[in-house]
Amino acid sequence: MAGDGRVLLYVRRLNAAKILVVPKYISGPGPWRLPRLTSLRRVIGTYSPRGVASLSHLTDKEHLPYYGVEAPVYDMASHRGLVCSLRPPVENYINELDKISGGYWSLLAERLPGLLECGKPTGSLLTASIREFSDIDVVYVIDSSSCIKALEEHLESRVTPLPRSQLEEWALREARARSLPASTVARLYRPWARFILGRRTISFSAASWRLRWREERRIIHVTGGPLEVKLRLEPLSPGLADFPGIAETREGIQLIVYDGLFLPALYEGGVFRVRGLAATITLPGGDAEAVVVGVREALTFIEPL
Numbered sequence: 001m002a003g004d005g006r007v008l009l010y011v012r013r014l015n016a017a018k019i020l021v022v023p024k025y026i027s028g029p030g031p032w033r034l035p036r037l038t039s040l041r042r043v044i045g046t047y048s049p050r051g052v053a054s055l056s057h058l059t060d061k062e063h064l065p066y067y068g069v070e071a072p073v074y075d076m077a078s079h080r081g082l083v084c085s086l087r088p089p090v091e092n093y094i095n096e097l098d099k100i101s102g103g104y105w106s107l108l109a110e111r112l113p114g115l116l117e118c119g120k121p122t123g124s125l126l127t128a129s130i131r132e133f134s135d136i137d138v139v140y141v142i143d144s145s146s147c148i149k150a151l152e153e154h155l156e157s158r159v160t161p162l163p164r165s166q167l168e169e170w171a172l173r174e175a176r177a178r179s180l181p182a183s184t185v186a187r188l189y190r191p192w193a194r195f196i197l198g199r200r201t202i203s204f205s206a207a208s209w210r211l212r213w214r215e216e217r218r219i220i221h222v223t224g225g226p227l228e229v230k231l232r233l234e235p236l237s238p239g240l241a242d243f244p245g246i247a248e249t250r251e252g253i254q255l256i257v258y259d260g261l262f263l264p265a266l267y268e269g270g271v272f273r274v275r276g277l278a279a280t281i282t283l284p285g286g287d288a289e290a291v292v293v294g295v296r297e298a299l300t301f302i303e304p305l
Helices: 049-053 091-101 104-111 145-155 164-178 182-186 209-213 260-268
Strands: 007-013 018-034 038-042 060-064 069-075 119-122 136-141 194-197 200-207 219-233 245-248 254-257 270-283 286-293 301-304
Touching: 007 209, 049 164, 091 104, 104 136, 104 194, 136 145, 145 260, 164 182, 200 260, 219 254, 219 286, 245 260, 254 260, 254 270, 260 270, 260 301
Parallel strands: 136 200, 254 286
Antiparallel strands: 007 018, 018 038, 018 069, 060 069, 119 136, 194 200, 219 270, 245 254, 270 286, 270 301
């Protein structure tokens, strides 16, 4: 939380002091409240490229040569405020998390493989501003073989999927934010990534602290307009836990994903129809052919086949 009441979501470290962020709340009238500090108003609707870009006036912006675009950044060297963060394992905080969530963290620990070792809260649970209508947001930090195994087990676990009305509402909201058909978005839905537990909706994602904290060295350069290709991915591509998510396909093309909507389907692997921008990416081993998806400059998408 910045000193002026903004709550910024950490996305990725860029260099020694600056990080890539997304504004999520600002100080103002709203149902969320930071204990003993201020009430909050949520400003982000969806994490679509256009949704994030619409909030650029709430942060400093810089042209990032790594991605070739202007993006919201935050300078930690001049930070004044609070840093809300927990790194797994969080078993020492389970009593506090249960108190804030009404016992849901322990309930989740009974259902999610490896939660106490690999999982961390984020969103309103992390800031202790959770309300009765709030989702519970869980991130698995998959920087160890045991946590990758736990993620794999969760992908195969049985959970209660969203009811049809809630799934349709979610698909329509996300589709409108990206100018996509709701049917296309609905096909991306994976119950393990968004499911029901008791009276709560659980949002589940995975990330690598190791990848996201290292300084950005990759350079992505868009070289052409939209194209459509069929690409095949192995399950659990480790680069998907970075931002942007990157997976090497069986065709030898690097798939670069800026939009988290597509990640759950990609984690499962398979064959996909991809509409993206032609690009090259500079990696430690040299340049590689790439396709970029999840940008605000063009209509792009990934569709499981």
